Amino acid sequence: MASVAFDTSDGKVEALRRMLLARAFEDTVQDQFADGEIPGFVHLSQGQEAVAVGAGSALEKDDYITSTHRAHGHSIGKGLNPNRLLAELYGKETGYCEGKGGSMHVATLEEGMLGAQPIVGESAPLATGAGITAQYNDADWIALAFVGDGAVAAGQVHEALNFASTWELPVIYLIENNLYSEGMRFDEQHNIEDLADMAAAYGIPGKIVDGQDIEAVREVVSDARERAVAGEGPTIIEAKTYRYRGHFEGDQEPYRSDDEIEEWRSERDPISNYSETLRKEGIMTGNEYDDLKAEVEEIMIDAVEFARTSDEAPSDVAYQDVFVDPAPEIEAHRERLAREEPDWGAY
Amino acid sequence: MPKTESSNADDPVSMTVREAIREGLREEMQADENVMLYGQDERDGESFEVTSGLYEDFGERRVRNTPISEAAQVGSAVGAAATGLRPVVELSFANFIGVCFDQIMNQVGNTRYMFGGASKVPLVLRATEGGGVGAAAQHSSTPHTLVAHLPGIKTVAPATPAGSKGLIKTSIRSDDPIMFFENKTIYGERGEVPSANSHTVPLGEANVARSGEDVTVVATQRLFNVAMTVADDIVNDASLEVIDPQSLYPLDAETILDSVAKTGRLVIADESPMSYGFHAEISARVVEDGFFDLDAPPQRVGVPDTPIPFAPGLEQEIMPGNAEIERAVRRVL
Numbered sequence: 001m002a003s004v005a006f007d008t009s010d011g012k013v014e015a016l017r018r019m020l021l022a023r024a025f026e027d028t029v030q031d032q033f034a035d036g037e038i039p040g041f042v043h044l045s046q047g048q049e050a051v052a053v054g055a056g057s058a059l060e061k062d063d064y065i066t067s068t069h070r071a072h073g074h075s076i077g078k079g080l081n082p083n084r085l086l087a088e089l090y091g092k093e094t095g096y097c098e099g100k101g102g103s104m105h106v107a108t109l110e111e112g113m114l115g116a117q118p119i120v121g122e123s124a125p126l127a128t129g130a131g132i133t134a135q136y137n138d139a140d141w142i143a144l145a146f147v148g149d150g151a152v153a154a155g156q157v158h159e160a161l162n163f164a165s166t167w168e169l170p171v172i173y174l175i176e177n178n179l180y181s182e183g184m185r186f187d188e189q190h191n192i193e194d195l196a197d198m199a200a201a202y203g204i205p206g207k208i209v210d211g212q213d214i215e216a217v218r219e220v221v222s223d224a225r226e227r228a229v230a231g232e233g234p235t236i237i238e239a240k241t242y243r244y245r246g247h248f249e250g251d252q253e254p255y256r257s258d259d260e261i262e263e264w265r266s267e268r269d270p271i272s273n274y275s276e277t278l279r280k281e282g283i284m285t286g287n288e289y290d291d292l293k294a295e296v297e298e299i300m301i302d303a304v305e306f307a308r309t310s311d312e313a314p315s316d317v318a319y320q321d322v323f324v325d326p327a328p329e330i331e332a333h334r335e336r337l338a339r340e341e342p343d344w345g346a347y
Numbered sequence: 348m349p350k351t352e353s354s355n356a357d358d359p360v361s362m363t364v365r366e367a368i369r370e371g372l373r374e375e376m377q378a379d380e381n382v383m384l385y386g387q388d389e390r391d392g393e394s395f396e397v398t399s400g401l402y403e404d405f406g407e408r409r410v411r412n413t414p415i416s417e418a419a420q421v422g423s424a425v426g427a428a429a430t431g432l433r434p435v436v437e438l439s440f441a442n443f444i445g446v447c448f449d450q451i452m453n454q455v456g457n458t459r460y461m462f463g464g465a466s467k468v469p470l471v472l473r474a475t476e477g478g479g480v481g482a483a484a485q486h487s488s489t490p491h492t493l494v495a496h497l498p499g500i501k502t503v504a505p506a507t508p509a510g511s512k513g514l515i516k517t518s519i520r521s522d523d524p525i526m527f528f529e530n531k532t533i534y535g536e537r538g539e540v541p542s543a544n545s546h547t548v549p550l551g552e553a554n555v556a557r558s559g560e561d562v563t564v565v566a567t568q569r570l571f572n573v574a575m576t577v578a579d580d581i582v583n584d585a586s587l588e589v590i591d592p593q594s595l596y597p598l599d600a601e602t603i604l605d606s607v608a609k610t611g612r613l614v615i616a617d618e619s620p621m622s623y624g625f626h627a628e629i630s631a632r633v634v635e636d637g638f639f640d641l642d643a644p645p646q647r648v649g650v651p652d653t654p655i656p657f658a659p660g661l662e663q664e665i666m667p668g669n670a671e672i673e674r675a676v677r678r679v680l
Contacts, residue, residue: 097463129426159419
């Protein structure tokens with residue numbers, strides 16, 4: 001999906017619509033997971049939409065993102081198709097990865113999603129590698145790695161930052177600081193207030209942005225993108241944000257209070273606040289907000305129908321795509337496991 | 348510069364394993380603009396001078412030094428490979444795969460599969476392994492079975508110059524991720540290599556280097572050379588068939604089974620620790636599919652599950668060599 005310009009009324013409304021879609025997607029996953037329709041486990045990102053969509057709005061179609069275990073919002077922000085994304089969560093053949101990846105492993109290179117990486121920190125080296133390709137080919141696209149605040153405690157993130165800085169790669173490392181690493185508070189994980197301060201150690205810019213303000217996020221990512229395309233190297237952006245749901249669905253959340261969650265929801269919700277802004281600016285009038293909401297809800301009703309009615313991939317798919325050129329061992333083991341009788345050759 | 352061109356393109360050329368890998372890299376870099384090399388001290392030829400001269404020939408864009416960051420080296424190689432390059436990443440001593448094992452196991456091996464074939468990952472990871480040079484425990488291990496065990500990665504460990512050149516070229520051309528294990532003690536071993544630019548060795552193809560009737564010896568890397576020597580030494584007592592598997596995964600089990608069908612006896616020599624490793628895999632394949640061809644239990648020759656000690660006498664104590672292979676052969680005769 002191409003970038004969204006926020007200097008027009010249409011662009012601003014589109015940005016709001018995308019945030020609403022990301023929210024509706026997550027709300028749907030929450031409900032369908034609770035109903036037992038979605039297998040495995042899921043990590044939701046309601047409350048962080050301005051980061052995902054703000055960044056996605058600043059990127060071009062050919063840019064790549066890498067993501068984390070909390071990847072749905074980033075995927076919607078990059079413009080992925082909600083039907084195929086939800087079908088992947090349902091484990092269906094029509095999903096982006098034929099149901100072999102699920103919520104935590106979504107990738108579609110054609111749409112600029114290089115991969116969700118649920119091992120904390122892995123999104124950073126992966127995006128660094130895409131940056132190598134962009135630089136090697138003198139291309140005009142870049143890579144953006146979403147990393148959580150928890151990932152900044154992981155060594156490979158620092159290796160990636162140092163590597164990218166040394167090579168001046170066109171990569172943006174966008175730290176979504178939602179204040180919690182799994183169930184651990186920020187100050188249990190880090191001894192500094194602002195993770196963006198690390199940038200000094202790599203000799204690159206470190207920007208802090210209000211992660212609940214989509215226009216601010218878009219602007220800072222856009223600036224970092226310009227710098228990257230100009231060959232000036234990577235940027236660290238720390239977006240201060242908050243997730244409303246637990247680390248995973250089912251998390252009892254003993255580590256924080258209901259009051260804290262309610263305070264963010266009521267005062268700092270990125271969608272409510274932005275719709276209010278657009279109303280005040282006279283950009284959105286009348287029933288437009290309700291219409292947008294109804295539109296994304298309709299999209300999600302269709303997506304659920306699509307996912308439900310899609311088939312699971314046939315069993316052969318379980319054996320495919322380990323390699324481009326298959327290793328004979330896989331079929332040989334499969335065949336042996338299926339044998340009903342001994343096959344001892346000529347004996 | 349090794350002599351790599353001859354008046355007749357089909358004439359074999361004598362070169363070392365080191366030169367063979369270097370020339371394979373050079374030819375593939377010439378053939379494909381998307382091939383690039385990076386690693387620590389890559390510009391200066393790395394610790395064992397394998398890539399010496401390539402920086403001078405190909406320049407900064409294609410031969411680059413990295414920070415000492417194995418995790419970022421491997422993780423970035425996945426990203427670079429998925430987006431169109433063919434990175435050849437050098438990890439120096441194979442023990443250092445411990446530093447980036449997450450990337451090897453979870454990224455390199457899983458990426459294509461978990462994304463439903465959305466990307467291919469045409470990368471080569473090179474690392475040098477093996478004891479015998481007084482480098483002690485953390486620079487002497489032979490951990491290739493750890494990698495061969497992982498789904499989604501093809502693993503090679505050639506023994507000869509011809510195998511080394513042919514397999515590095517095939518590995519670079521492969522659309523799948525390959526871990527290319529070198530042995531630091533055989534870089535100087537010399538042998539005949541077909542001079543033609545088209546010389547390659549397919550993945551999963553063993554080399555029956557010496558034909559024999561009495562005992563099949565499957566031997567890798569340094570121990571392949573040792574096995575060839577033992578075969579000469581005991582020629583009056585037994586006729587050995589010596590097989591260099593070249594690829595660990597996929598494995599050319601068929602060639603090994605055919606050989607055991609002829610000899611009825613099997614010795615497996617590999618410098619990795621003896622438990623849960625390459626030796627066990629070869630034994631299992633032969634027992635599964637050639638049990639009734641066996642006239643004696645298969646014999647394992649390897650390191651007896653110890654780290655590699657520093658002191659020369661102690662290192663020699665645990666390093667398998669001529670005596671261990673010869674005893675194993677004589678046990679089954």
